[in-house]
Amino acid sequence: MPSIKQFQVTFDCAEPERVARFWCEVLGYVAPPPKGFATWEEYQRSQPPEKQGSWFACTDPTGAGPRLYFQRVPEGKVVKNRVHLDVRVGTGLVGAERLAALEAECTRLVALGAVRVELLADEYDSCIVMQDVEGNEFCLD
Structure with a gap:
């Protein structure tokens, strides 16, 4: 069975x-922008009105991370995400040093429109649960 080499993460x-x-x-x-534009x-203007703004994509400039694809859907978010991103800003850090890194990134992201939901911390690990600009959950880990 062949293994999957690439994948993208899609956001509704x-x-x-x-x-x-x-x-x-x-x-x-x-x-x-899409190829040819x-x-x-310019790409959006080339689309019929009902398709304008229906999707957008971004990529990791290093090529290491997955492509992110964002598609317009008619329904709003109703329940907690079943899958979410963990933004790894505290890898290898522990205790107060880890919390400081998480808090600094949280402050930066709140300025971009994110919402802080809660700090989850115990004696071994910590993360900050957040929401993006449309309420999708993610964690600073």
Whole structure:
């Protein structure tokens, strides 16, 4: 059985470009326009009105991370995500040093429109549960 070499993470959302640009800032990703277009604006203008703004994508400039794809859906978010991203900012850190790294990143992301939900911490580990600009949960880990 062959193994999968690449995958993308898809987000259902109301405003694909807004959510994608948030995640570009969080992860240091870039959003090159679709092939054959100089800008996203040029691409959007080429689409029929009902398709304009229906999707947006961004990629890891190093090529190491998965492509992120954001698609407009008519329904809003109703329940907690079954799958979420863990943004790894505290890897290898423990105690107060780990909490300081998590809190610093939390402050940066709140300024971008994220919402802090709660700090989960015990004597062994900690993370901060957050929501992106459309309420999708993710963790600073």
